[in-house]
Amino acid sequence: MALSTDNMPQQIRDLKKMLRDNMPDYRERFKQVSEAMEAEVARIKQEEAAGSAIPQFEYADIAAHGFSDAQRAKVLQSGCCIIRHTLPADEVSAHNEALSRYIIDNGYYDHIPTVEDNYFSQLKSDKPQIFGIYWSQAQIWARQHPNMAVARRNLNRLWTWQEGDKTFFDPDREASYADRVRRREPGDATLGLSPHVDSGSIERWIEPHYREVYHDVFFGDWKNYQAFHGANRIEVEEYPSPAVCSVFRTFQGWVALTPQGKGDGTLQMVPSSLAMPYMLLRALQDDVPEDDLCGAAPGRALTVSPKWHPLLLEGLVSIPQMQPGDTVWWHPDTIHAVEDKHNGTEYSNVLFIGAAPDCGKNRTFLAKQRTAFLNGESCPDFAPEHHEKSYAGRATLDDLTELGRHQMGFE
Template sequence: MMMNASGSGASRTQNQGGDISDIFTSLTGEAAADLPPCFSDLKKTIWNEDMLQSWKEVLEELKVAVEEVASRTQDMILRVSYDNIKQGLSESQVASIKKMGTVIVTGGVPQEEALGWKQSIRDYVAANKDCMRGFPADNIQVFELYNVPALVAACTHPALVNTQKALLSLWHASDPTSLNRIDMSTPMLYFNRLWIRLPGDAQFALGPHIDGGGLEHWEDPGLRKVFAHILCRTADKTWRDHDPFDMTPRLDAKQDLYNVSNQCSIFRPWQGWTALSSTGPGEGTLRVLPMLSLATVYLMLRPFFRPRHSSSASLKFGDWEPDTEGTAFPGSAMRKTQELNPTTHPHLALEQTMVSMPRVEPGNQVYC
């Protein structure tokens, strides 16, 4: 389930249907295609010499952040109770959520109610098995179901709505006039597909990725404004001033330039899911990279640098050089979401820093 903010938006052509594999290169096994020459031109347009200093600073800070995440693992993920939500989050809780970019909320939905939703979904699938669509087609685990009764019940549950209001309140507008265009106090329900993963499944295993556009992060001038302090430092603003919770620059951003099936075009302040089973680390649950701002800065700078020697595995600043001639935007492909792996984004040490969610029970909410 996604949580969205109410605001104005440009009209767009309705995209074609599909399934989740349409936007993940890793699910289809297709080789990454070279991008056309215009993407080299795009790099040259964005590039400035100050990026070198930003790159150097980010690599140094990543060393410390990687060590912290690798040592603390699940302890990096904040868990709050629904009572905390109702009473108001503390300053330290808000700071943790904004730094890590994720939170677990317990106690809002009774286990019995959540398990009832799960059984309702199973009954619905069984009754309509001849017309079910999803992925993988021969053994569906991601169902293209969006507004079945259980989903409606969950999305309108007071605990979920109140939690979403609390999380929406963490956003702000650097330009107060933005509030004339968007209402951050009213959650909009976005019915997402249903997932029921099977024990031991290896076929449907999404790797590290970022929703909300791929190449659009650099290609769309509006979306690029979100990362202005990262891409162009000034005398008084650097990448450290990047604010991922500022809604103002996001209002004119286009996250889908290619009208791709399964790609969302609206502003989604949070994504979330409600557990319908007991699931813990190593059991197919969600994994996250709990260093929101720092990882974002690295991601945005990464296309502009490459190893000095293609065979080198060194992560040292001196062993990397600017790259504005090549067309590569690592992990990015046209009409696809942004994916990451140890080869495309080596400094993130993803094998150590992608942290499995701590154990959740039916009715727990997870947001990121």
Template sequence: MGDAGSETPWPWPEYTREEGELHPDNAKIKKEIAAEYGEENLRRSWIQVCKMLEAVTKEIREKGSSMIREFSYDDFFTMNKADKEEVKRRGCVVVRGTIPTETAEGWFQWMQKYMQDNKGVITGWPKEQPYILQLYWTKAQVEARTHPRAMALQRAIISLFHDDEDLEQSFAAPMAYADAMRMRPPGNSFTGLGPHIDAGSLCRWGDPAYRKIYEKIWQGRPDEFDAFDFTWRKRGDPAYYPGSSQSHVVRAFQGWTALSPTAPHEGSLQLFPDLKAGIAYVMLRPFFRPPGNLGDVLDAEKWSLDLDDPWFPGVWRHTPQVLSPEPFPHLRLKETMTYIPEMKPGDSVWWHMDMCHAVDVEHKGKDYAAVVYGAATPTTEMNARYMKGQLKDFLAGVSPEDFRGGCFEGGLKGFPGESAILNGEEGKRAFGYYL
């Protein structure tokens, strides 16, 4: 767990109404949803979800990091039904030995040399000492996306979803979506990636297709919400409100593969390990106003429906959803943000696109905390359109559309180009060559 109690200092920003986005259209969105599904159904869901979170908080306190299931690479493919349902309930999983250890360590060594050979040219975040690097086409990244074991695992993860319009699961063929990588040195503090949920923010309510994903929640039946129904999810547009931080693809699960050892307090990852309760609460929270007496704030019955307030907590329409304890009290984030287990080179971690996650503030380890980001990205019409453009960017050696602004990678010493694509025709297909 986050070694936390209610008195634990909160290291990340709080998100209050005073600094929130109070666009007049926001209240219209709330009223549209309430008119379509009924105010009483919203209230019914609110009460039920807050009760669910009481049990979730208790379980996380007791079990901590053991809530996050771990499987060996081979065992992941032979999970029984109960294990599969547990992974879906948690919305996250660690897969040991996704990449052979010596391969992952080789990528790490290669990256260290690549950074040295191109010192002063590679850009990243934070600017003063970049370690979330604006690199997308290195040998380590391209090989990690197209390694046969990685692609097989991505397909298996995407196959956890179902689609009423695609019973053969053709959507499960993984696409090689390009993301950044992290080479974080020890000894620094970083508060730039506190608890958040990717795949947009206001679009979850504002985009009619995205909104449809959460219909069971709006209908007062949150226990029936299926986060793995892909029928409408493939249509939900995370860039419905365009912005520099928005993705133009639907990523079923986010993920990364470790290139170096990492552990809690060593630049690792924290998750809120209950998918359904977490996202249901986030979706309902904007509709309700807390009681005037702070002592009653955890009593869901004393919250009142408010459709006139334009504030969506933690939402700026052009950025991902962010969370903090004050506006989301029932999540008990100080107690429930849970460290993933210790990771070794080649291990990977995966979390559902609706899952709250955060990057460790501290790195008290002795070496780089190095990871390659790589999402389990399904084949959809929206994603195929993006991948056509991404392939052009790759061949030109420039940053992809979702991450404009990096250096000209095609001019870096050691730039590998197409030679880094593994897995033959399947790897090239994942990169968009045959679209």
């Protein structure tokens, strides 16, 4: 079913009536979820006071043994994790320097934008902090690194990826998704992003497959909801936008290119898988206007606001100190943000690299992305800036390893 933006207010009113008619206990249901979320916020604060509420693991342990049952339970509860030493620190630092030269020597800063990036259109800085760069040698190296493949394979297997005779995705094969670069200067105060969720906004209520993803939240026993269950996830349809990812990711993520932590203008999260059920039910309560879903809108990130979600904001924490080669991963329903200001003294740089396992939805996207790669164009999910078409040193087909070619769908 094709999504439509026609008469959105009426669509929302009709949707709310349908959901409430089928969920007469929507007030009590939200009360129960709120009480459970209050307990989650208390847990987050307690764990943060003891060190960090974000689970942390060593790559070598995960590579050797996978996630233990206890570790898996922590990730499923928090919706996120950090894997230390995923990539070799010295090689990461060398690629960080090379990436800087690639950007500067090819005149990125001299480019005058001709298209709007809706997600970051509020940024007015003379120098960008998020770069529409997709095909640098550094990014290709990191995406196709064998360690990254091992990490993502184990992360994918935290999900329920098959059930009965139905396989939702292949956890052991990765579709390489080309995302961007963050290079944040010390003192920068332009990049702060308020708490939000990617991979769809209003779709989470309106789109039929998303409603099936959240069936237990809306219609069953909400305590049975499984955020890491793959059923229906790969069939979800999104409103097209330069702000919305159109592949299925088990985890969003990035790899640190430089040391960074709290106060360095870096990542924040609400480490709880219960936050999404809270947001879904909050929008159906009687104090929200009938034509509104707490601000959700097509083609934009799903925002978490002080007006509608103050409880969730109490659970927002910054990631702990990261070193080059460390990676951070978060479920596509996990609330995250970017600190308003970089108060550190050095650059805060990352490569955005998520986990997108092989499935029909992702193979369809790879066909479009391969053409963009060969032509040096922007990833099809983002604003068509096409910076790299004439860049010297851009990665080409010859730079792909056998693993990299498989991940890009060339073989």
